[in-house]
Amino acid sequence: MSSKPASPLPKPHTPAPVWLWDVFCQVIDNYGDIGVCWRLCADLAQRGHTVRLWVDDSSALDWMAPGARQGQWPGISVRAWEEAADAAKLRDLPPADVWIEGFGCHIAPEFIAARAHSISANALNDTRPPVWINLEYLSAEDYVKRCHALPSPVMQGPAKGWTKHFYYPGFTAGTGGLLREPALEEWQHGLDDSWRGARLADQGVAWTGERLISLFCYEPAALAQALADWMRADTPTLLLVTPGRARRAVTEVLPNAEALAGLSLHNSPLRLHYLEALSHPEFDALLQCCDLNFVRGEDSLVRALWAGQPFVWHIYP
Numbered sequence: 001m002s003s004k005p006a007s008p009l010p011k012p013h014t015p016a017p018v019w020l021w022d023v024f025c026q027v028i029d030n031y032g033d034i035g036v037c038w039r040l041c042a043d044l045a046q047r048g049h050t051v052r053l054w055v056d057d058s059s060a061l062d063w064m065a066p067g068a069r070q071g072q073w074p075g076i077s078v079r080a081w082e083e084a085a086d087a088a089k090l091r092d093l094p095p096a097d098v099w100i101e102g103f104g105c106h107i108a109p110e111f112i113a114a115r116a117h118s119i120s121a122n123a124l125n126d127t128r129p130p131v132w133i134n135l136e137y138l139s140a141e142d143y144v145k146r147c148h149a150l151p152s153p154v155m156q157g158p159a160k161g162w163t164k165h166f167y168y169p170g171f172t173a174g175t176g177g178l179l180r181e182p183a184l185e186e187w188q189h190g191l192d193d194s195w196r197g198a199r200l201a202d203q204g205v206a207w208t209g210e211r212l213i214s215l216f217c218y219e220p221a222a223l224a225q226a227l228a229d230w231m232r233a234d235t236p237t238l239l240l241v242t243p244g245r246a247r248r249a250v251t252e253v254l255p256n257a258e259a260l261a262g263l264s265l266h267n268s269p270l271r272l273h274y275l276e277a278l279s280h281p282e283f284d285a286l287l288q289c290c291d292l293n294f295v296r297g298e299d300s301l302v303r304a305l306w307a308g309q310p311f312v313w314h315i316y317p
Helices: 034-046 081-085 109-119 143-147 193-202 222-233 246-255 280-289 299-307
Strands: 019-025 050-054 077-078 098-102 131-135 151-153 162-165 210-216 237-239 270-274 292-296 311-314
Touching: 019 246, 034 050, 034 077, 034 098, 034 246, 034 280, 034 299, 050 131, 077 081, 193 280, 210 280, 222 246, 222 270, 222 280, 237 246, 270 311, 280 299, 292 299
Parallel strands: 019 050, 019 098, 050 077, 098 131, 131 162, 210 237, 210 292, 237 270, 292 311
Antiparallel strands: 151 162
């Protein structure tokens, strides 16, 4: 018989708790708010949680996350903002474990009052207030580390005595970090020209091996010079222009460019392709395909980082 001590039995795996989350979002402009909030909802659902997204304008989800408004994304339900103030709809609403106020929006007083009343009525059942988070904008400033996770006591109203906490995304330890799905590394492998060609073909892009540049910007002052440089360059370039402000910016510089889409611009090495609105997975794939990405705002900046390709960030003008 062996005299070695028996190996200890492996400790049983304790699954992470599964929670119900309420995420609140008001769309201000340029879809950044809904983009980040949807990324958060999708990531939470992928990790097994259940999420209700309360939003005042969900129309962008039709292209950003097709099927979301029709309830076709498991674990996520999209709710109209005004329903959070409808007492009849709140009466039988299962209480959430976590509330997230996206980017300074405020939860309807009726929603807060309904939860406070429920807690008061069920005091003997040890019902507790939700974890209440104020999700702030991404920043690399020094204050982020100082302010992340700071408490903010509620001083008045039906939630008096509860506590909110600030959540600051950031790039360093001690901040809230960045949204990153669990399977990110898996789809970063094997990104060869065959993969790039297939993904581009999915978007109707006829790629013939040129340098690929994506353009998702506001109205950069240097755009005219950049286009002129690419037209004079020795390297053939295919510029993939996103809809909206980027497309309008190109048209202002080159009024006849849309008529020449897909063709060589004035017998130069530069071709343009105007993209349709892309879903989040399609946009992520675009960033991975390109040799250089011009991005703007918060969500596309983070996705450009994860894509691992050179990029230029156009800050808000």
